[in-house]
Amino acid sequence: MSTPILEIKDLHVSFKTYAGEVQAVRGVNLQLEKGETLAIVGESGSGKSVTAQSMMRLIPSPPGKIKKGEILFDGKDLTKISDKEMYQIRGSEIGMIFQDPMTSLNPTMTVGKQIMEGLMWHQRLNKNEAQHRAIEMLRLVGIPTPEKRVKQFPHQFSGGMRQRAMIAISLACNPKILIADEPTTALDVTIQAQILELMRDLQIKTETAIILITHDLGVVAETAQRVAVMYGGKIVETGKVEEVFYRSRHPYTWGLMGSMPRLDIERDEELSPIPGSPPDLFDPPKGCPFADRCPHAMHICHDEMPEVTEVIPGSHQVACWLEHSEAPSVGRGTMQVNIASK
Structure with missing residues (x-):
């Protein structure tokens, strides 16, 4: 059997508040194989998003803390590496699509610059190379007239286009893992179907492994190979x-x-x-x-x-x-x- 690209062992995550300690994640064990889609399902408050944010080391500390466990990615324990090492991995080798693209995208920067930022930092592209790649990514995720759209701001995009732009940012550096946290929650069913089809097509082309965080079992049935409840x-x-x-x-x-x-x-x-x-x-x-x-x-x-x-x-x-x-x-x-x- 092949070695998993990601393995979570006995993960515990807590948050200290004025009312006490919230034990949000209590001993999670998961494995992700290369190129597969793993869905994590459950009702709100079950710990899905906290688990995903822990993989990216995005838990705010304080109040949050990874108290115990291992998150093994390509042989490295992400809970123990330095912030500098994690900064190199985040966005480059592990990408993430957040729940609400309107609050996740920077309203003061053009969409193109937000795609270019990661390319210039992680892949050392110059400005012209990064802009050309940003246009390619917008075209890849199905945004029309990408040469024009690359110069526009998030408020000039529709909800579905903003989500596509988030996917473009997440996939720009060809990550090995894509974490999609409720990627279709705020979208109508037509756009939702388009986004899911887009993610499937991109996965086939790039062989990216996907962790899909959702409460929608219909989405799971359409996209995932394995599911964790x-x-x-x-x-x-x-x-x-x-x-x-x-x-x-x-x-x-x-x-x-x-x-x-x-x-x-x-x-x-x-x-x-x-x-x-x-x-x-x-x-x-x-x-x-x-x-x-x-x-x-x-x-x-x-x-x-x-x-x-x-x-x-x-x-x-x-x-x-x-x-x-x-x-x-x-x-x-x-x-x-x-x-x-x-």
């Missing part, structure tokens, strides 16, 4: 998309599937939201983070964190006490149980 700062299930979508084993994953509209089946009943609220990460549970919302929770679920079980060795993994040999047999359909009355 995150809840309460922990990874609760990982596997190939078809394994997690059609043979999922964690009750939280069942809940996500039950709350998603489906076009391929006739659905007479209403969509079923997951009752309850996410765990308080100021004082996270000592057991399974989903135990208080799970209709199948047993006493041990509240008291001890479940071990990771390999459903399919090397592929499909789940952290749930229902995988224990002495646990009762349940199915994903029973997630429809109303646990509010429990």
Whole structure:
């Protein structure tokens, strides 16, 4: 088996606030292979974006801190290298598309200059070479009349064009990894489809590995090969998309599937939201983070964190006490149980 291009081991990230310490990420383990798309899914507050920002060393310190763990990229532990070394990697070898391009782009600089900045710093291009490359990148991401657009400011671009410009900036230096944090959230469905198709096409051309942070399972189904389901700062299930979508084993994953509209089946009943609220990460549970919302929770679920079980060795993994040999047999359909009355 090939060596992963990125490997995260037992990552813990916390934020100190006036109210206490928020344990945002609590022991995340992930692997990313060259050229693949890995989606990280979960509801808001589950730790997806914090995990992504940790890979880029963009956690503000203070209040944030990587307390424990390793982030191995090409043999280097990104948690231990100097700021200068990380500055060389960030933008050059690992690129990132942020959630809101309007706040991520500098409103006082032309879009062209923002693309050129990384090229001149990382690839040592002169101004004319960098401008020529910036025009090429705008053309590559499907922006019309790039020679004109390269001289314009972000406010002169539409929402979809700003997102394309962000992708151009992220890919300008041919990074090995692209982290896309909710890249289509603020876009309408037509532009969303165009952006996803663009990312797929660019990945084929550049062989860039993509980490897609999202809560949209439809986006995952269209773009990813593997998916990691995150809840309460922990990874609760990982596997190939078809394994997690059609043979999922964690009750939280069942809940996500039950709350998603489906076009391929006739659905007479209403969509079923997951009752309850996410765990308080100021004082996270000592057991399974989903135990208080799970209709199948047993006493041990509240008291001890479940071990990771390999459903399919090397592929499909789940952290749930229902995988224990002495646990009762349940199915994903029973997630429809109303646990509010429990």
